Amino acid sequence: MDVVVCVKQIPDPADPGELNPDTKTLKRDTKLILDESDSYGVEMALQLVDAAGSGEVRLVSMTPGGETGGLRTALAMGAESAILVSDEALAGSDSLSTAKVLAAAIKRSNPDLILTATESSDGYTGTVPEQVAEILGLPSVTFGKEVSVDGEQATIKRQTESGYDVVDCPLPAVISVTAGVVEPRYPSFKGIMAAKNKPVEELDLAALGIDPTTVGWAGARQEITEIADAAAREAGEVIVDEGEAHERIMAFLDDLKVL
Protein backbone atom coordinates (compact mmCIF):
# COMPACT_ATOMS: atom_id res chain seq x y z
CA MET A 1 0.00 0.00 0.00
CA ASP A 2 1.36 3.39 -1.00
CA VAL A 3 0.58 6.36 1.20
CA VAL A 4 1.15 10.01 0.41
CA VAL A 5 1.46 12.31 3.39
CA CYS A 6 0.98 16.02 2.81
CA VAL A 7 3.50 17.79 5.00
CA LYS A 8 3.64 21.51 5.43
CA GLN A 9 6.95 23.19 6.16
CA ILE A 10 6.44 26.18 8.40
CA PRO A 11 8.43 28.76 10.37
CA ASP A 12 9.08 27.61 13.93
CA PRO A 13 5.86 28.41 15.86
CA ALA A 14 7.99 29.18 18.93
CA ASP A 15 9.28 32.10 16.88
CA PRO A 16 6.40 34.59 16.71
CA GLY A 17 5.40 35.64 13.21
CA GLU A 18 5.20 39.11 11.83
CA LEU A 19 3.07 40.61 9.11
CA ASN A 20 4.72 42.50 6.32
CA PRO A 21 3.04 45.93 6.55
CA ASP A 22 3.20 46.42 2.77
CA THR A 23 1.85 43.14 1.49
CA LYS A 24 -0.18 42.37 4.65
CA THR A 25 0.95 38.76 4.70
CA LEU A 26 3.28 36.70 6.80
CA LYS A 27 6.95 37.49 6.52
CA ARG A 28 8.59 34.19 5.76
CA ASP A 29 12.30 34.75 5.87
CA THR A 30 13.13 32.22 8.56
CA LYS A 31 14.17 28.58 8.26
CA LEU A 32 11.27 26.19 7.77
CA ILE A 33 10.64 23.11 9.88
CA LEU A 34 8.23 20.18 9.66
CA ASP A 35 4.85 21.22 11.03
CA GLU A 36 4.49 19.15 14.19
CA SER A 37 0.85 18.51 13.26
CA ASP A 38 2.06 16.60 10.20
CA SER A 39 4.48 14.44 12.17
CA TYR A 40 1.44 12.43 13.31
CA GLY A 41 0.41 11.75 9.70
CA VAL A 42 3.94 10.65 8.83
CA GLU A 43 4.06 8.29 11.81
CA MET A 44 0.63 6.89 11.03
CA ALA A 45 1.58 6.31 7.39
CA LEU A 46 4.76 4.47 8.41
CA GLN A 47 2.76 2.25 10.76
CA LEU A 48 0.09 1.53 8.13
CA VAL A 49 2.61 0.58 5.46
CA ASP A 50 4.39 -1.58 8.02
CA ALA A 51 1.14 -3.33 8.87
CA ALA A 52 0.32 -3.82 5.18
CA GLY A 53 3.69 -5.49 4.67
CA SER A 54 4.46 -3.68 1.41
CA GLY A 55 4.35 -0.27 -0.18
CA GLU A 56 5.93 3.02 0.74
CA VAL A 57 5.38 6.41 2.28
CA ARG A 58 5.87 9.41 0.02
CA LEU A 59 5.68 13.06 0.94
CA VAL A 60 4.16 15.97 -0.89
CA SER A 61 4.91 19.53 0.15
CA MET A 62 4.41 22.96 -1.30
CA THR A 63 6.47 26.03 -0.49
CA PRO A 64 7.41 29.04 -2.58
CA GLY A 65 11.10 29.08 -1.68
CA GLY A 66 12.37 25.54 -2.31
CA GLU A 67 12.99 24.73 1.37
CA THR A 68 13.52 21.08 2.27
CA GLY A 69 14.32 21.24 6.02
CA GLY A 70 10.94 19.89 7.10
CA LEU A 71 10.92 17.25 4.37
CA ARG A 72 14.31 15.95 5.51
CA THR A 73 12.92 15.47 9.02
CA ALA A 74 10.02 13.39 7.66
CA LEU A 75 12.37 11.44 5.37
CA ALA A 76 14.59 10.76 8.38
CA MET A 77 11.56 9.31 10.18
CA GLY A 78 11.29 6.77 7.38
CA ALA A 79 9.43 8.17 4.36
CA GLU A 80 10.94 6.98 1.07
CA SER A 81 10.76 10.01 -1.18
CA ALA A 82 9.23 13.42 -1.59
CA ILE A 83 7.72 15.71 -4.18
CA LEU A 84 8.38 19.36 -3.46
CA VAL A 85 6.35 21.84 -5.44
CA SER A 86 8.18 25.08 -5.35
CA ASP A 87 7.67 28.19 -7.39
CA GLU A 88 7.90 31.87 -6.55
CA ALA A 89 4.45 32.32 -7.97
CA LEU A 90 3.09 30.27 -5.07
CA ALA A 91 3.77 32.98 -2.50
CA GLY A 92 0.52 34.20 -0.96
CA SER A 93 -1.49 31.13 -1.89
CA ASP A 94 -4.81 30.67 -0.14
CA SER A 95 -6.05 27.27 0.94
CA LEU A 96 -7.84 26.43 -2.32
CA SER A 97 -4.81 27.26 -4.49
CA THR A 98 -2.71 25.17 -2.13
CA ALA A 99 -5.12 22.28 -2.51
CA LYS A 100 -5.02 22.53 -6.32
CA VAL A 101 -1.25 22.29 -6.29
CA LEU A 102 -1.13 19.45 -3.77
CA ALA A 103 -3.80 17.54 -5.71
CA ALA A 104 -1.81 17.85 -8.94
CA ALA A 105 1.33 16.56 -7.22
CA ILE A 106 -0.53 13.71 -5.49
CA LYS A 107 -1.98 12.57 -8.83
CA ARG A 108 1.51 11.89 -10.17
CA SER A 109 2.09 9.37 -7.47
CA ASN A 110 -1.32 7.68 -7.61
CA PRO A 111 -1.39 6.49 -3.96
CA ASP A 112 -3.90 4.25 -2.18
CA LEU A 113 -4.24 6.65 0.70
CA ILE A 114 -3.56 10.34 1.32
CA LEU A 115 -2.97 11.54 4.87
CA THR A 116 -2.96 15.13 6.13
CA ALA A 117 -3.28 16.83 9.50
CA THR A 118 -6.71 18.24 10.39
CA GLU A 119 -5.19 21.70 10.39
CA SER A 120 -1.76 23.20 10.01
CA SER A 121 -0.06 25.11 12.82
CA ASP A 122 0.45 28.37 10.97
CA GLY A 123 -2.56 29.01 8.75
CA TYR A 124 -4.95 26.50 10.38
CA THR A 125 -7.81 26.99 7.96
CA GLY A 126 -8.44 23.25 8.19
CA THR A 127 -9.96 23.26 4.72
CA VAL A 128 -7.11 21.89 2.58
CA PRO A 129 -7.86 18.16 3.18
CA GLU A 130 -11.47 18.41 1.95
CA GLN A 131 -10.48 20.63 -0.95
CA VAL A 132 -7.84 18.13 -2.06
CA ALA A 133 -10.37 15.29 -1.81
CA GLU A 134 -12.95 17.18 -3.85
CA ILE A 135 -10.45 18.10 -6.56
CA LEU A 136 -9.33 14.48 -6.81
CA GLY A 137 -12.94 13.24 -6.69
CA LEU A 138 -12.19 11.11 -3.63
CA PRO A 139 -14.05 10.33 -0.41
CA SER A 140 -12.57 11.74 2.76
CA VAL A 141 -12.77 11.42 6.50
CA THR A 142 -11.56 14.30 8.67
CA PHE A 143 -10.57 14.29 12.35
CA GLY A 144 -9.27 10.71 12.34
CA LYS A 145 -8.00 9.49 15.72
CA GLU A 146 -7.31 5.92 14.63
CA VAL A 147 -6.91 4.47 11.15
CA SER A 148 -6.63 0.87 10.03
CA VAL A 149 -6.58 -0.51 6.51
CA ASP A 150 -7.92 -3.82 5.33
CA GLY A 151 -7.37 -4.39 1.61
CA GLU A 152 -9.31 -1.77 -0.31
CA GLN A 153 -10.92 -0.18 2.71
CA ALA A 154 -9.91 2.03 5.61
CA THR A 155 -11.69 2.11 8.95
CA ILE A 156 -11.41 5.36 10.83
CA LYS A 157 -12.38 6.47 14.30
CA ARG A 158 -13.56 10.00 13.62
CA GLN A 159 -13.69 12.49 16.48
CA THR A 160 -17.18 13.93 17.05
CA GLU A 161 -18.70 16.47 19.40
CA SER A 162 -19.70 13.78 21.89
CA GLY A 163 -17.23 10.96 21.25
CA TYR A 164 -16.33 9.28 17.99
CA ASP A 165 -17.84 7.59 14.95
CA VAL A 166 -16.46 4.47 13.34
CA VAL A 167 -16.35 5.18 9.60
CA ASP A 168 -15.63 2.75 6.78
CA CYS A 169 -14.14 4.38 3.71
CA PRO A 170 -13.16 2.74 0.41
CA LEU A 171 -9.68 3.58 -0.88
CA PRO A 172 -8.24 5.66 -2.38
CA ALA A 173 -9.28 8.34 0.09
CA VAL A 174 -8.08 11.42 1.93
CA ILE A 175 -7.93 11.11 5.70
CA SER A 176 -6.96 13.89 8.07
CA VAL A 177 -5.56 12.95 11.47
CA THR A 178 -5.65 14.91 14.71
CA ALA A 179 -2.57 15.76 16.79
CA GLY A 180 -1.46 13.43 19.56
CA VAL A 181 -3.03 10.25 18.14
CA VAL A 182 0.25 8.38 17.64
CA GLU A 183 3.71 8.92 19.07
CA PRO A 184 5.88 10.30 16.24
CA ARG A 185 9.23 8.51 16.25
CA TYR A 186 12.44 10.44 16.67
CA PRO A 187 14.63 10.15 13.59
CA SER A 188 17.57 7.90 14.38
CA PHE A 189 21.11 8.91 13.45
CA LYS A 190 20.97 6.32 10.69
CA GLY A 191 17.66 7.75 9.51
CA ILE A 192 19.06 11.27 9.42
CA MET A 193 22.05 10.13 7.37
CA ALA A 194 19.86 8.11 5.00
CA ALA A 195 17.49 11.05 4.52
CA LYS A 196 20.27 13.08 2.95
CA ASN A 197 20.28 10.74 -0.06
CA LYS A 198 16.56 10.12 -0.41
CA PRO A 199 15.01 11.48 -3.60
CA VAL A 200 13.27 14.86 -3.42
CA GLU A 201 11.73 15.64 -6.78
CA GLU A 202 11.41 19.39 -7.17
CA LEU A 203 8.68 20.57 -9.51
CA ASP A 204 7.60 24.02 -10.55
CA LEU A 205 4.11 25.01 -11.65
CA ALA A 206 4.89 24.50 -15.33
CA ALA A 207 5.88 20.89 -14.63
CA LEU A 208 2.49 20.34 -13.01
CA GLY A 209 0.67 22.12 -15.81
CA ILE A 210 -0.73 24.76 -13.46
CA ASP A 211 -1.28 28.30 -14.69
CA PRO A 212 0.68 30.58 -12.31
CA THR A 213 -2.08 33.20 -12.41
CA THR A 214 -4.46 30.77 -10.68
CA VAL A 215 -2.32 30.45 -7.53
CA GLY A 216 -0.36 32.69 -5.17
CA TRP A 217 -1.24 36.37 -4.90
CA ALA A 218 -2.70 36.33 -8.37
CA GLY A 219 -5.07 33.46 -7.68
CA ALA A 220 -5.98 34.08 -4.04
CA ARG A 221 -9.08 36.15 -4.78
CA GLN A 222 -9.23 37.30 -1.20
CA GLU A 223 -7.61 40.31 0.39
CA ILE A 224 -6.83 41.55 3.85
CA THR A 225 -8.30 45.03 4.06
CA GLU A 226 -7.19 45.94 7.53
CA ILE A 227 -4.77 44.89 10.28
CA ALA A 228 -5.15 46.20 13.79
CA ASP A 229 -3.73 45.49 17.25
CA ALA A 230 -6.23 43.43 19.22
CA ALA A 231 -7.63 44.99 22.37
CA ALA A 232 -5.56 43.73 25.28
CA ARG A 233 -7.15 42.41 28.45
CA GLU A 234 -6.00 44.12 31.63
CA ALA A 235 -4.34 42.20 34.42
CA GLY A 236 -6.21 42.32 37.74
CA GLU A 237 -5.19 41.64 41.30
CA VAL A 238 -2.33 39.20 41.93
CA ILE A 239 -1.77 37.77 45.41
CA VAL A 240 0.80 35.37 46.78
CA ASP A 241 -0.63 32.33 48.52
CA GLU A 242 0.23 32.27 52.21
CA GLY A 243 -2.13 29.41 52.90
CA GLU A 244 -5.37 31.40 52.58
CA ALA A 245 -5.65 31.97 48.82
CA HIS A 246 -8.58 29.56 48.60
CA GLU A 247 -10.59 31.97 50.77
CA ARG A 248 -9.91 34.77 48.32
CA ILE A 249 -11.13 32.55 45.47
CA MET A 250 -14.27 31.63 47.43
CA ALA A 251 -14.99 35.33 48.08
CA PHE A 252 -14.42 36.12 44.38
CA LEU A 253 -16.88 33.39 43.33
CA ASP A 254 -19.35 34.51 46.01
CA ASP A 255 -19.28 38.09 44.72
CA LEU A 256 -20.16 36.82 41.26
CA LYS A 257 -23.00 34.75 42.74
CA VAL A 258 -22.01 31.72 40.71
CA LEU A 259 -21.94 29.27 43.62
Add this chain to the structure above:
Amino acid sequence: MGFAKIWVHGEASDGVVASITLELLAKARELADSVEVVIAGDADSVAAELGDHGASVVHSIGSLDNGLAGPRIASAIADACSQGSGPDVLLCGTTYDGRDVAGRLSAKLDTPVITNVVDLKPDGDRLLGHEPVFGGTKDVFTGTTVEGLDIFVVRPKSFVAESTGGGPASVSTLQVGDLGNTGTAVVKDQFVEESSGPRLDEANIVVSGGRGLGEPEKYEMIEKLASLVKGAPGASRAVVDAGWVPYSYQVGQTGKVVKPTVYLACGISGATQHLVGMKGSANIIAINKDEEAPIFGIADLGIVGDVHKVLPKLIEALEAQ
Protein backbone atom coordinates in the same frame (compact mmCIF):
# COMPACT_ATOMS: atom_id res chain seq x y z
CA MET B 1 -20.74 39.40 -3.78
CA GLY B 2 -23.59 41.00 -1.95
CA PHE B 3 -25.06 39.58 1.18
CA ALA B 4 -28.81 40.04 0.91
CA LYS B 5 -29.37 36.30 1.17
CA ILE B 6 -27.42 34.35 3.79
CA TRP B 7 -27.58 30.61 4.33
CA VAL B 8 -26.38 29.03 7.54
CA HIS B 9 -25.09 25.46 7.58
CA GLY B 10 -27.34 24.04 10.29
CA GLU B 11 -26.30 21.33 12.71
CA ALA B 12 -28.55 19.46 15.11
CA SER B 13 -28.68 16.19 16.95
CA ASP B 14 -31.73 14.41 18.32
CA GLY B 15 -34.01 17.30 17.41
CA VAL B 16 -31.90 19.87 19.26
CA VAL B 17 -30.21 22.59 17.22
CA ALA B 18 -26.51 23.09 17.99
CA SER B 19 -25.69 26.40 19.68
CA ILE B 20 -23.27 27.33 16.90
CA THR B 21 -26.16 27.28 14.40
CA LEU B 22 -28.27 29.58 16.58
CA GLU B 23 -25.27 31.89 17.06
CA LEU B 24 -24.76 32.13 13.30
CA LEU B 25 -28.46 32.83 12.77
CA ALA B 26 -28.34 35.72 15.24
CA LYS B 27 -25.56 37.40 13.25
CA ALA B 28 -27.01 36.55 9.85
CA ARG B 29 -30.29 38.19 10.85
CA GLU B 30 -28.47 41.36 11.76
CA LEU B 31 -26.76 41.45 8.35
CA ALA B 32 -29.26 40.17 5.79
CA ASP B 33 -32.89 40.46 4.76
CA SER B 34 -33.20 36.80 4.00
CA VAL B 35 -31.80 34.17 6.35
CA GLU B 36 -32.18 30.48 5.60
CA VAL B 37 -30.71 27.23 6.84
CA VAL B 38 -29.42 24.18 4.98
CA ILE B 39 -29.43 21.03 7.04
CA ALA B 40 -29.29 17.23 6.91
CA GLY B 41 -31.45 14.89 8.95
CA ASP B 42 -34.97 15.43 10.27
CA ALA B 43 -35.61 19.07 9.32
CA ASP B 44 -39.22 19.04 10.51
CA SER B 45 -38.15 18.43 14.09
CA VAL B 46 -36.00 21.58 14.16
CA ALA B 47 -38.03 23.95 11.93
CA ALA B 48 -39.73 25.57 14.93
CA GLU B 49 -36.51 26.28 16.80
CA LEU B 50 -34.76 27.54 13.66
CA GLY B 51 -37.75 29.78 12.85
CA ASP B 52 -37.74 31.11 16.37
CA HIS B 53 -34.14 32.14 15.77
CA GLY B 54 -34.87 33.97 12.55
CA ALA B 55 -34.67 31.43 9.72
CA SER B 56 -37.50 31.74 7.21
CA VAL B 57 -36.73 28.57 5.23
CA VAL B 58 -35.01 25.31 6.09
CA HIS B 59 -33.51 23.62 3.04
CA SER B 60 -33.50 19.97 3.91
CA ILE B 61 -31.29 17.45 2.15
CA GLY B 62 -32.99 14.67 4.11
CA SER B 63 -31.36 11.74 5.84
CA LEU B 64 -27.63 11.21 5.42
CA ASP B 65 -28.22 7.44 5.44
CA ASN B 66 -25.02 7.04 7.47
CA GLY B 67 -23.02 9.03 4.94
CA LEU B 68 -20.96 12.05 5.93
CA ALA B 69 -22.46 15.55 5.77
CA GLY B 70 -19.60 17.32 3.96
CA PRO B 71 -19.92 16.08 0.37
CA ARG B 72 -23.73 15.89 0.47
CA ILE B 73 -24.45 19.36 1.77
CA ALA B 74 -21.72 20.90 -0.39
CA SER B 75 -23.12 19.24 -3.50
CA ALA B 76 -26.68 20.39 -2.74
CA ILE B 77 -25.57 23.99 -2.19
CA ALA B 78 -23.37 23.97 -5.30
CA ASP B 79 -26.34 22.84 -7.40
CA ALA B 80 -28.55 25.53 -5.91
CA CYS B 81 -25.90 28.12 -6.74
CA SER B 82 -25.56 26.96 -10.32
CA GLN B 83 -29.35 27.09 -10.74
CA GLY B 84 -29.37 30.66 -9.42
CA SER B 85 -31.35 29.79 -6.28
CA GLY B 86 -28.37 29.69 -3.93
CA PRO B 87 -27.32 32.24 -1.34
CA ASP B 88 -24.90 35.16 -1.58
CA VAL B 89 -23.13 34.07 1.59
CA LEU B 90 -22.77 30.76 3.40
CA LEU B 91 -21.88 30.68 7.09
CA CYS B 92 -20.47 27.45 8.51
CA GLY B 93 -19.30 26.85 12.06
CA THR B 94 -15.74 25.81 12.86
CA THR B 95 -17.01 22.32 13.64
CA TYR B 96 -16.22 18.82 12.41
CA ASP B 97 -18.85 18.95 9.67
CA GLY B 98 -18.80 22.72 9.11
CA ARG B 99 -15.24 22.72 7.84
CA ASP B 100 -15.94 19.70 5.64
CA VAL B 101 -18.86 21.48 3.99
CA ALA B 102 -16.90 24.70 3.47
CA GLY B 103 -13.83 22.94 2.06
CA ARG B 104 -15.78 20.71 -0.32
CA LEU B 105 -17.94 23.56 -1.52
CA SER B 106 -15.07 25.96 -2.12
CA ALA B 107 -13.39 23.38 -4.36
CA LYS B 108 -16.65 22.59 -6.17
CA LEU B 109 -17.40 26.23 -6.92
CA ASP B 110 -13.75 27.23 -7.25
CA THR B 111 -14.26 30.02 -4.77
CA PRO B 112 -12.17 31.03 -1.73
CA VAL B 113 -13.13 30.36 1.87
CA ILE B 114 -12.43 32.66 4.79
CA THR B 115 -11.81 30.80 8.02
CA ASN B 116 -11.35 31.25 11.78
CA VAL B 117 -13.74 34.18 11.67
CA VAL B 118 -14.94 35.68 14.97
CA ASP B 119 -16.97 38.57 13.57
CA LEU B 120 -18.44 39.76 10.29
CA LYS B 121 -18.94 43.29 9.08
CA PRO B 122 -20.26 44.88 5.90
CA ASP B 123 -17.82 46.62 3.57
CA GLY B 124 -19.79 48.09 0.69
CA ASP B 125 -21.60 45.21 -0.96
CA ARG B 126 -19.48 42.48 0.58
CA LEU B 127 -18.82 41.07 4.02
CA LEU B 128 -15.46 41.06 5.74
CA GLY B 129 -14.46 38.30 8.13
CA HIS B 130 -12.57 39.33 11.23
CA GLU B 131 -9.80 36.81 11.99
CA PRO B 132 -7.59 37.08 15.05
CA VAL B 133 -4.01 36.07 14.18
CA PHE B 134 -0.73 35.57 16.06
CA GLY B 135 -2.43 34.16 19.10
CA GLY B 136 -5.05 36.89 19.05
CA THR B 137 -2.61 39.79 19.27
CA LYS B 138 -3.59 41.15 15.86
CA ASP B 139 -6.96 41.44 14.18
CA VAL B 140 -7.20 41.15 10.42
CA PHE B 141 -10.22 41.72 8.22
CA THR B 142 -10.51 39.66 5.05
CA GLY B 143 -12.91 39.82 2.14
CA THR B 144 -13.12 38.10 -1.22
CA THR B 145 -12.46 39.89 -4.48
CA VAL B 146 -14.62 37.74 -6.75
CA GLU B 147 -18.26 37.43 -7.72
CA GLY B 148 -20.27 34.48 -6.52
CA LEU B 149 -20.79 32.74 -3.21
CA ASP B 150 -18.75 33.93 -0.22
CA ILE B 151 -17.99 31.21 2.33
CA PHE B 152 -17.08 32.01 5.92
CA VAL B 153 -16.14 29.49 8.60
CA VAL B 154 -16.97 31.06 11.96
CA ARG B 155 -15.68 30.01 15.38
CA PRO B 156 -18.21 29.01 18.05
CA LYS B 157 -19.10 31.62 20.69
CA SER B 158 -18.47 34.49 18.30
CA PHE B 159 -22.09 35.64 18.55
CA VAL B 160 -24.85 35.34 21.13
CA ALA B 161 -27.86 33.23 20.14
CA GLU B 162 -31.13 35.07 20.46
CA SER B 163 -34.73 34.00 20.01
CA THR B 164 -36.93 36.29 17.90
CA GLY B 165 -40.27 34.76 18.77
CA GLY B 166 -40.80 34.06 15.07
CA GLY B 167 -42.96 31.23 13.76
CA PRO B 168 -41.60 27.95 12.42
CA ALA B 169 -39.47 28.04 9.29
CA SER B 170 -40.93 26.43 6.19
CA VAL B 171 -39.18 23.27 5.12
CA SER B 172 -38.20 22.78 1.50
CA THR B 173 -36.33 19.91 -0.07
CA LEU B 174 -32.88 20.41 -1.52
CA GLN B 175 -31.70 17.70 -3.90
CA VAL B 176 -28.31 16.06 -3.55
CA GLY B 177 -26.88 15.27 -6.99
CA ASP B 178 -24.55 12.48 -8.03
CA LEU B 179 -21.61 12.36 -5.63
CA GLY B 180 -19.44 9.99 -7.63
CA ASN B 181 -16.84 8.50 -5.29
CA THR B 182 -16.85 11.46 -2.94
CA GLY B 183 -19.74 10.24 -0.82
CA THR B 184 -18.73 6.63 -0.25
CA ALA B 185 -17.59 6.82 3.40
CA VAL B 186 -20.12 5.19 5.72
CA VAL B 187 -20.62 5.64 9.46
CA LYS B 188 -20.83 2.15 10.97
CA ASP B 189 -21.10 2.95 14.63
CA GLN B 190 -21.27 5.87 17.01
CA PHE B 191 -19.69 6.06 20.45
CA VAL B 192 -20.59 8.63 23.06
CA GLU B 193 -17.91 9.28 25.64
CA GLU B 194 -19.42 9.47 29.09
CA SER B 195 -19.52 12.90 30.58
CA SER B 196 -21.60 14.36 33.34
CA GLY B 197 -22.32 18.03 33.91
CA PRO B 198 -22.53 20.80 31.33
CA ARG B 199 -20.67 20.83 28.03
CA LEU B 200 -17.29 22.52 28.04
CA ASP B 201 -18.30 25.23 25.59
CA GLU B 202 -21.61 25.89 27.32
CA ALA B 203 -20.63 25.74 31.00
CA ASN B 204 -20.98 28.78 33.24
CA ILE B 205 -17.76 27.85 35.03
CA VAL B 206 -14.78 26.12 33.45
CA VAL B 207 -12.00 24.67 35.58
CA SER B 208 -8.93 23.88 33.49
CA GLY B 209 -5.77 22.03 34.37
CA GLY B 210 -2.35 22.16 32.75
CA ARG B 211 1.07 20.62 32.97
CA GLY B 212 1.62 22.32 36.34
CA LEU B 213 -0.54 19.59 37.91
CA GLY B 214 2.54 17.41 37.55
CA GLU B 215 0.96 14.00 36.95
CA PRO B 216 -2.21 12.60 35.35
CA GLU B 217 -3.73 11.45 38.67
CA LYS B 218 -3.77 15.04 39.89
CA TYR B 219 -6.21 15.94 37.14
CA GLU B 220 -8.85 14.38 39.39
CA MET B 221 -8.69 17.59 41.45
CA ILE B 222 -9.85 19.50 38.37
CA GLU B 223 -12.77 17.14 37.80
CA LYS B 224 -13.73 17.27 41.45
CA LEU B 225 -13.66 21.08 41.46
CA ALA B 226 -15.63 21.29 38.24
CA SER B 227 -18.33 19.04 39.61
CA LEU B 228 -18.51 20.98 42.90
CA VAL B 229 -19.15 24.26 41.06
CA LYS B 230 -21.42 22.56 38.48
CA GLY B 231 -18.97 23.51 35.78
CA ALA B 232 -17.00 21.66 33.13
CA PRO B 233 -13.38 20.49 33.28
CA GLY B 234 -11.02 21.70 30.57
CA ALA B 235 -7.34 21.31 29.78
CA SER B 236 -4.33 22.78 28.05
CA ARG B 237 -2.96 21.04 24.98
CA ALA B 238 0.11 19.95 26.96
CA VAL B 239 -1.95 17.54 29.05
CA VAL B 240 -4.15 16.49 26.12
CA ASP B 241 -1.09 15.60 24.05
CA ALA B 242 0.32 13.76 27.07
CA GLY B 243 -2.83 11.63 27.05
CA TRP B 244 -4.17 12.65 30.49
CA VAL B 245 -7.56 13.64 29.06
CA PRO B 246 -9.27 13.35 25.65
CA TYR B 247 -8.94 15.98 22.94
CA SER B 248 -12.52 17.10 23.60
CA TYR B 249 -11.25 18.74 26.82
CA GLN B 250 -8.80 21.00 25.04
CA VAL B 251 -9.24 24.76 25.24
CA GLY B 252 -7.45 26.97 22.75
CA GLN B 253 -6.59 27.64 19.15
CA THR B 254 -6.77 24.00 18.15
CA GLY B 255 -9.37 23.11 20.76
CA LYS B 256 -12.57 24.70 22.01
CA VAL B 257 -13.34 28.35 22.50
CA VAL B 258 -15.01 28.94 25.84
CA LYS B 259 -16.58 32.10 27.26
CA PRO B 260 -17.83 31.15 30.72
CA THR B 261 -18.65 33.53 33.57
CA VAL B 262 -15.60 32.18 35.39
CA TYR B 263 -12.51 30.45 33.97
CA LEU B 264 -10.19 28.96 36.54
CA ALA B 265 -6.77 28.08 35.10
CA CYS B 266 -4.70 25.76 37.31
CA GLY B 267 -1.05 25.15 36.47
CA ILE B 268 -1.44 26.63 32.98
CA SER B 269 1.26 29.00 31.76
CA GLY B 270 -0.94 31.02 29.41
CA ALA B 271 0.59 30.38 25.98
CA THR B 272 -1.04 32.56 23.32
CA GLN B 273 -2.61 29.48 21.71
CA HIS B 274 -4.32 28.69 25.00
CA LEU B 275 -5.38 32.28 25.61
CA VAL B 276 -7.20 32.48 22.24
CA GLY B 277 -9.60 29.86 23.54
CA MET B 278 -10.46 31.46 26.88
CA LYS B 279 -9.67 35.15 27.02
CA GLY B 280 -13.26 36.01 26.18
CA SER B 281 -14.28 34.65 29.61
CA ALA B 282 -16.07 37.21 31.79
CA ASN B 283 -13.79 36.51 34.77
CA ILE B 284 -10.47 34.72 34.87
CA ILE B 285 -8.79 33.25 37.92
CA ALA B 286 -5.32 31.76 37.60
CA ILE B 287 -3.24 29.68 39.98
CA ASN B 288 0.41 29.35 39.03
CA LYS B 289 3.56 29.05 41.10
CA ASP B 290 5.51 31.28 38.74
CA GLU B 291 4.68 34.95 39.27
CA GLU B 292 6.01 35.65 35.77
CA ALA B 293 3.54 33.27 34.09
CA PRO B 294 1.83 35.05 31.17
CA ILE B 295 -1.58 33.87 32.36
CA PHE B 296 -1.38 36.51 35.11
CA GLY B 297 -1.34 39.17 32.42
CA ILE B 298 -5.02 38.53 31.70
CA ALA B 299 -6.29 37.18 35.03
CA ASP B 300 -8.74 39.20 37.12
CA LEU B 301 -7.55 37.28 40.16
CA GLY B 302 -4.09 35.77 40.10
CA ILE B 303 -2.85 33.43 42.82
CA VAL B 304 0.89 32.90 42.94
CA GLY B 305 0.90 29.52 44.59
CA ASP B 306 1.16 25.75 44.36
CA VAL B 307 -1.87 23.96 42.91
CA HIS B 308 -1.21 21.05 45.24
CA LYS B 309 -1.70 23.35 48.20
CA VAL B 310 -4.43 25.71 46.96
CA LEU B 311 -6.73 23.25 45.19
CA PRO B 312 -7.24 20.74 48.06
CA LYS B 313 -8.20 23.61 50.36
CA LEU B 314 -10.51 25.08 47.76
CA ILE B 315 -12.17 21.69 47.31
CA GLU B 316 -12.58 21.41 51.06
CA ALA B 317 -14.11 24.88 51.31
CA LEU B 318 -16.58 24.12 48.52
CA GLU B 319 -17.52 20.80 50.07
CA ALA B 320 -18.21 22.58 53.35
CA GLN B 321 -20.73 24.89 51.67
